[in-house]
Amino acid sequence: MNTQLKVAIAGLGTVGAGTYRVLQEHGELLTERCGHSLVVSAVSARDRKRDRGINLQNVPWFDDPVQMAAEAEVDVVVELIGGADGVAKEICDTAIQHGRHVVTANKAMLAHHGIPLARMAEERGVVLAYEAAVAGGIPIIKALREGLAGNHLKRVYGILNGTSNFILTEMRRSGREFEAVLEEAQKLGYAEADPSFDVDGVDTAHKLAILAAVAFGCEIDFDGVYTEGIRHVSALDIGYAEELGYRIKLLGTVRPTEDGLEQRVHPCMVPLSAPIAYVEGVDNAIVADGDFVESAMFEGRGAGAGPTASAIVADLVDIARGTRLPTFSVPARHLARILSAPMDRHWGAYYLRLMLVDRPGVIADVAAILRDEKVSMESMLQRQRSPGSTVPVVITTHETSESAMRHALERIDRLDTVVESPRMIRIETLGGRT
Amino acid sequence: MNTQLKVAIAGLGTVGAGTYRVLQEHGELLTERCGHSLVVSAVSARDRKRDRGINLQNVPWFDDPVQMAAEAEVDVVVELIGGADGVAKEICDTAIQHGRHVVTANKAMLAHHGIPLARMAEERGVVLAYEAAVAGGIPIIKALREGLAGNHLKRVYGILNGTSNFILTEMRRSGREFEAVLEEAQKLGYAEADPSFDVDGVDTAHKLAILAAVAFGCEIDFDGVYTEGIRHVSALDIGYAEELGYRIKLLGTVRPTEDGLEQRVHPCMVPLSAPIAYVEGVDNAIVADGDFVESAMFEGRGAGAGPTASAIVADLVDIARGTRLPTFSVPARHLARILSAPMDRHWGAYYLRLMLVDRPGVIADVAAILRDEKVSMESMLQRQRSPGSTVPVVITTHETSESAMRHALERIDRLDTVVESPRMIRIETLGGRT
Numbered sequence: 038m039n040t041q042l043k044v045a046i047a048g049l050g051t052v053g054a055g056t057y058r059v060l061q062e063h064g065e066l067l068t069e070r071c072g073h074s075l076v077v078s079a080v081s082a083r084d085r086k087r088d089r090g091i092n093l094q095n096v097p098w099f100d101d102p103v104q105m106a107a108e109a110e111v112d113v114v115v116e117l118i119g120g121a122d123g124v125a126k127e128i129c130d131t132a133i134q135h136g137r138h139v140v141t142a143n144k145a146m147l148a149h150h151g152i153p154l155a156r157m158a159e160e161r162g163v164v165l166a167y168e169a170a171v172a173g174g175i176p177i178i179k180a181l182r183e184g185l186a187g188n189h190l191k192r193v194y195g196i197l198n199g200t201s202n203f204i205l206t207e208m209r210r211s212g213r214e215f216e217a218v219l220e221e222a223q224k225l226g227y228a229e230a231d232p233s234f235d236v237d238g239v240d241t242a243h244k245l246a247i248l249a250a251v252a253f254g255c256e257i258d259f260d261g262v263y264t265e266g267i268r269h270v271s272a273l274d275i276g277y278a279e280e281l282g283y284r285i286k287l288l289g290t291v292r293p294t295e296d297g298l299e300q301r302v303h304p305c306m307v308p309l310s311a312p313i314a315y316v317e318g319v320d321n322a323i324v325a326d327g328d329f330v331e332s333a334m335f336e337g338r339g340a341g342a343g344p345t346a347s348a349i350v351a352d353l354v355d356i357a358r359g360t361r362l363p364t365f366s367v368p369a370r371h372l373a374r375i376l377s378a379p380m381d382r383h384w385g386a387y388y389l390r391l392m393l394v395d396r397p398g399v400i401a402d403v404a405a406i407l408r409d410e411k412v413s414m415e416s417m418l419q420r421q422r423s424p425g426s427t428v429p430v431v432i433t434t435h436e437t438s439e440s441a442m443r444h445a446l447e448r449i450d451r452l453d454t455v456v457e458s459p460r461m462i463r464i465e466t467l468g469g470r471t
Numbered sequence: 472m473n474t475q476l477k478v479a480i481a482g483l484g485t486v487g488a489g490t491y492r493v494l495q496e497h498g499e500l501l502t503e504r505c506g507h508s509l510v511v512s513a514v515s516a517r518d519r520k521r522d523r524g525i526n527l528q529n530v531p532w533f534d535d536p537v538q539m540a541a542e543a544e545v546d547v548v549v550e551l552i553g554g555a556d557g558v559a560k561e562i563c564d565t566a567i568q569h570g571r572h573v574v575t576a577n578k579a580m581l582a583h584h585g586i587p588l589a590r591m592a593e594e595r596g597v598v599l600a601y602e603a604a605v606a607g608g609i610p611i612i613k614a615l616r617e618g619l620a621g622n623h624l625k626r627v628y629g630i631l632n633g634t635s636n637f638i639l640t641e642m643r644r645s646g647r648e649f650e651a652v653l654e655e656a657q658k659l660g661y662a663e664a665d666p667s668f669d670v671d672g673v674d675t676a677h678k679l680a681i682l683a684a685v686a687f688g689c690e691i692d693f694d695g696v697y698t699e700g701i702r703h704v705s706a707l708d709i710g711y712a713e714e715l716g717y718r719i720k721l722l723g724t725v726r727p728t729e730d731g732l733e734q735r736v737h738p739c740m741v742p743l744s745a746p747i748a749y750v751e752g753v754d755n756a757i758v759a760d761g762d763f764v765e766s767a768m769f770e771g772r773g774a775g776a777g778p779t780a781s782a783i784v785a786d787l788v789d790i791a792r793g794t795r796l797p798t799f800s801v802p803a804r805h806l807a808r809i810l811s812a813p814m815d816r817h818w819g820a821y822y823l824r825l826m827l828v829d830r831p832g833v834i835a836d837v838a839a840i841l842r843d844e845k846v847s848m849e850s851m852l853q854r855q856r857s858p859g860s861t862v863p864v865v866i867t868t869h870e871t872s873e874s875a876m877r878h879a880l881e882r883i884d885r886l887d888t889v890v891e892s893p894r895m896i897r898i899e900t901l902g903g904r905t
Contacts, residue, residue: 176618184610187784333771350621
């Protein structure tokens with residue numbers, strides 16, 4: 038018994054071509070593993086003539102991917118065009134309406150329309166699979182939805198953007214500032230000409246919103262994700278982090294709190310005792326803390342043709358093997374309404390760096406403000422002395438509320454001995470290895 | 472529609488009681504995730520009266536677990552008694568013959584009887600699931616069989632024994648020798664009174680043999696696993712490893728070579744550029760190198776009631792959700808016959824530590840032997856000087872064959888300037904983070 042699973046690919050960029058290559062090169066292996074052969078039976082892309090290093094001669098070509106989703110004789114449509122709305126969304130809608138499974142790497146679309154798409158797919162009895170949308174080659178959706186299904190998760194957090202992690206890693210290794218390293222990342226092809234999606238945390242927020250739904254069985258609320266990028270992280274802060282036993286990472290974190298589901302993306306001081314502190318360069322990693330599993334970390338390549346294609350083909354293998362699961366851990370119609378916790382209710386420790394005029398009494402002024410706002414200092418560090426001119430002063434706090442910290446920062450910023458706006462980086466309390 | 476999946480648990484030690492607790496405490500959560508409630512409908516253990524901190528009053532009790540596997544009205548039997556043969560095997564045979572699914576954490580049984588059990592289960596149309604048998608809470612079987620199914624894997628390696636990793640970690644941190652740290656591990660409950668299964672690599676070899684079948688779609692050949700433990704690792708070697716940019720880890724490694732499937736368990740010098748070098752304490756971790764995914768690492772707790780129960784319940788959730796997959800990546804009747812590569816064909820780099828009489832010419836003698844055996848030296852280190860008495864000399868080599876290295880070591884050992892038998896630790900070439 039060797040039947041076929043017929044696949045259409047919409048979008049033949051590096052990931053689309055990579056997916057095509059996996060299916061071609063591993064035909065026999067995949068047939069053995071699935072009991073079905075996976076056959077590309079239709080493709081659609083913008084430019085038919087472009088050389089993609091793959092032989093498409095015998096594959097039906099569609100100029101219009103939406104038409105392909107409607108008319109091609111396929112079981113699955115792989116959507117690799119991207120963008121939250123527009124043609125990508127139309128392809129998925131059309132494929133599902135025509136009773137075809139959908140596999141997509143489109144995190145923006147899922148962050149904005151994941152729930153209605155999942156509902157539609159489940160009503161129609163087809164699969165909506167998206168392993169490739171979060172953390173590239175790392176099978177994290179499968180791990181959360183299946184591998185850790187026995188747990189009530191307490192927190193899920195991760196390094197979900199390789200560009201930002203590469204920049205932070207290089208800043209630490211070279212001591213250079215953000216702008217210089219960004220330029221290098223752009224030359225190396227690790228950052229886009231317009232890097233804002235990556236370095237401003239938007240890409241991480243898309244992925245986090247999806248992870249939240251899988252991990253906590255709730256609807257997606259992308260607008261509820263507090264998002265802050267890495268542009269304001271300076272070489273000075275990275276140096277102090279090392280000195281204090283931390284590394285600075287851009288983390289996406291989701292956890293249930295009394296005030297609702299906390300979803301936040303921002304640079305974090307991560308203790309060196311935590312495994313994720315060592316995840317460097319373009320790698321991604323996700324940690325899941327559960328009530329029985331304790332803590333599990335999943336690390337690998339977060340992007341690139343090969344890793345992303347690996348995830349897409351894993352979804353196709355699941356479909357071919359007949360695995361049929363709820364899109365997000367529980368059936369879409371049973372997903373909990375999400376209540377996102379406001380960021381000012383966040384509770385945690387903080388790192389502050391102030392540029393102060395070095396004269397007696399200035400630290401006392403800062404300390405008084407923190408006391409007034411009920412923020413308890415854990416440490417204070419003034420390495421340099423330079424009477425009369427500006428020196429950096431670093432303060433770490435015990436756990437306090439974000440709103441108290443924000444009030445304190447506003448007041449500190451108004452002191453005339455404070456020369457630049459204070460820099461604040463949240464300290465993340467994470468479990469370490471035993 | 473809320474039907475039940477009825478579960479029998481054979482063995483109520485910490486893991487069995489932990490599994491019972493997950494099913495009790497997460498009843499609602501699991502029902503939501505599976506669409507079925509998971510109900511413990513039979514239990515069997517040695518001592519009915521023992522207090523396990525769980526309420527078994529309304530659960531039918533069987534004194535004989537084999538009888539339970541045959542007669543209890545259940546869909547799944549969870550085997551947690553352990554041991555390669557005997558009652559554990561009988562329970563599984565009986566359950567499968569009676570058309571019941573089996574979930575087990577029994578790595579020894581699978582390493583020895585996994586293939587015939589899988590064949591029987593697949594013929595009978597039931598699931599044989601064993602996520603808990605390898606690396607506790609880490610969903611590595613799922614990752615290899617499903618998440619990375621699009622890849623031809625090039626190598627899978629891991630830290631699969633928490634006891635050994637704890638001992639090596641503590642030796643490094645404290646500078647103490649193996650025996651002292653083992654004693655501490657025993658006091659802490661991390662090592663058994665008879666630690667040989669853990670520290671001699673047998674436990675790692677069991678798990679590796681199972682991983683080999685999943686990763687490479689071949690039969691299991693436990694006897695083909697080269698196995699060497701950590702008793703001979705000394706504090707001195709751990710110190711030199713640090714100096715040379717390595718950490719010593721007990722790795723299980725499997726990879727296809729021209730000579731067959733190389734399966735080996737032994738202490739390795741792991742470069743500090745490799746993520747697995749940072750996996751410390753009782754944690755386990757597995758790295759899979761694939762042709763498309765590049766490299767993915769999975770880290771977490773390798774043992775303990777909670778993590779192991781988490782894996783068992785994940786298997787139950789899969790069964791309840793109707794997921795039906797080949798036991799080891801491909802149907803058992805299609806698994807390739809395994810040809811295990813003999814260890815003397817291993818090709819790699821080596822670390823040697825010799826205790827030599829410190830006098831002119833002794834290193835030349837060693838160098839001449841290595842040259843004769845065509846082993847190329849990469850570095851030589853003699854830190855101490857102590858003319859006339861014994862000093863450690865450390866040599867690292869370029870890649871060479873295990874047989875050449877063994878011949879050289881035999882000859883070196885016969886030199887009368889060599890005071891102790893040479894210590895050899897294999898250097899593992901691993902990809903790093905970008």
